[in-house]
Every structure is written in C-alpha cells, then in structure tokens.
Amino acid sequence: MRLYLVERDDDGNARCNGCGWRVSNIYLMADSREQAEKLHKELEGGLCSNCICELLMQEGYEIIKPKNKWKEITDIDELKEGMIVKDETGRQGVIIGIMKDRLEVIWKGASYSETVHISYLESYLVEKEEEGGR
Ligand SMILES: [Zn+2]
Helix, strand or coil: CEEEEEEECCCCCEECCCCCCEECEEEEEECCHHHHHHHHHHHCCCECHHHHHHHHHHHCCCCCCCCCCEEECCCHHHCCCCCEEECCCCCEEEEEEECCCEEEEEECCCCCCEEEEHHHHHHCEEECCCCCCC
C-alpha cells in the first residue's frame, strides 16, 4: 500500500473524514493511484495529514524507501554489454556493443540498433545490479 494525495484544495475546503476539519490536502492509502481515486470518489473519503499520521502510528506501519534502481554512469569502463541504459528523455535500451567512444544500443520497441557517442554518457543511467538478496 502507498499513500496518495487524492484531493487538493488550496482554499482549504477539503473535508477530512476523520476529524471533520476543512484542510488543503486529503490523503488515502491504497494499492494504486486508480484505487485511491476510486475509493475517494465512492466513499467521499480520505484523511488530513494529521489523521493519516495518527492512523499510521496506531497501526504500526513501517515506511520503506523504494530502492533506486538507476545509477548514473560517468565512466565507460563501468559499462558492459547487456546492461540496460536510459537516456535523459527516459527512453530505455540494451547495450549490445561497446566501441572506443561509442555504444551500440537497441532502444525498447525499436527494431534496429543505434550507435550513440559516449559524449552523451553523463546523461545515461544504468540499471543497478542487485546487491545480494533483498
Ligand atoms: Zn483529520
């Protein structure tokens, strides 16, 4: 489950279903953004920041920081064939060849490979290898 902001009213007219106060931000816990919005619509529900924090404490929820899977690469020696790279536009591809100053990459959804000069490398990100188990 995640916490979602389901209503934002800059005038502070959103009503908290817990304490009944009128606030700016209403939150809901759900498995997805779609579910959160559906629940908000159906139950006209959600809680203010104060009430959501109280609920999290009462129920003993733990907060888990999502692992950052992407690592910025600045050194060509760190790159290997088969690594997944992402450019600054968010496009993802697989390295299929490494030349002196160029990479051969097949971008997701593309049927041909593209040669990319490493002068762009600083803006490339590589998927981190798993760090032993969890
Ligand atoms: Zn409240």
